[in-house]
Amino acid sequence: MEQNCLFCKIANKEIPSIVINETNSFLTVLDINPVNLGHSLIIPKEHIPFSSLIPKEVCEEVSQEIRRLSVLFLKHLKSRGCSVFVANGSMAGQRVPHTVIHVIPRYLKDGLSLNIEPLSINKDEIKEIYQKFITPKKE
DSSP: OOOOOOOHHHHTHHHOOOOOEOOOSEEEOOOSSSSSTOOOOEEEEEOSGGGGGSSSHHHHHHHHHHHHHHHHHHHHHSEEEEEEEESSGGGGGGOSSSSOOOEEEEEEEEEOOOOOOOOOOOOOHHHHHHHHHHOOOOO
């Protein structure tokens, strides 16, 4: 736990929250500043600044939690789907250096926009990126 981390304090129940699920690895709470009704946060209990550092087993648990929330949204909130969002680093919009997975129910005409404009990129650039992903570097 990081002493001044907001999400560590929530995970340790030092800050009150509305808990909708808890495991040994994470806490799921309703967001106090939701962008849609039912907006939930999955917060690892361990202080993990980037999602790439989450242990594999915890990732599998979080995946099941996302699925569980999606079903609850559809069944009980009559949502039409959900958006899952993780910001890694300040450039991606992360405000607190603790991984948080946002699971947001989506409704018809909810006004939320996740439109991202695609880059203009040629096939050679795509192949170059592909090679970087599949070719291991010797360090």
